[in-house]
Amino acid sequence: MIKALILFLMLAGTANAQFVNVPPFRGNTVGGFLGDIDSHLRAGHPYKERDRVSWAHETTHGINARICDEFGVANGYYLLDNRGFVLAKSGVTLRRLANAIPQSMRGFVYRTYLVEAQQWSNEDALFVVNELIAYTNGAIVGKQLGMTERYKESRRKGRILLEYVEILSILTRESYYKDQKNFEMLIRAIDLVLAMDSGSVMIIIPIRS
């Protein structure tokens, strides 16, 4: 569905939706994808966790916030290898998205991210993209480090979140109508996330030996 939609969305607008360069603050001292992620926040940041998949996930949220600050946007996301993307507000609340998801597609993360999260993050349903990117980066780190169970868990959650984002992309068509660049950007970024997750986009960040 996603790929078919892209074909209809080739008209670029003037929105701030775009891929952005996100340079690291310091060298990759941890190694691998985890080190890539960690180096994009300053030393001593509060997102380091003992579990390295959680470390990657939480630090990704931290970098997403950094991107929002630096680019003055509502929604920023980090895709590894110094790449990020930004999006304008979706105009869709988390509650509206939650209600649009059919019972059969809700899955085991629905309560946490679509219902309970409304208490602190109802304003914009793009919150689910924030979680999708954090789980995808966590899965990529888990895979590289051979943490099979943690990898599978992150990937499973990411897959459900991706289905939510596909529904969101339909809901945002209306709100992004005046500037399709946002919608196109969302679809392209999701496509890239999928390609990264499946290994068809190769990013070479070796583990430190």
Ligand SMILES: [Zn+2]
């Ligand atoms: Zn998270």
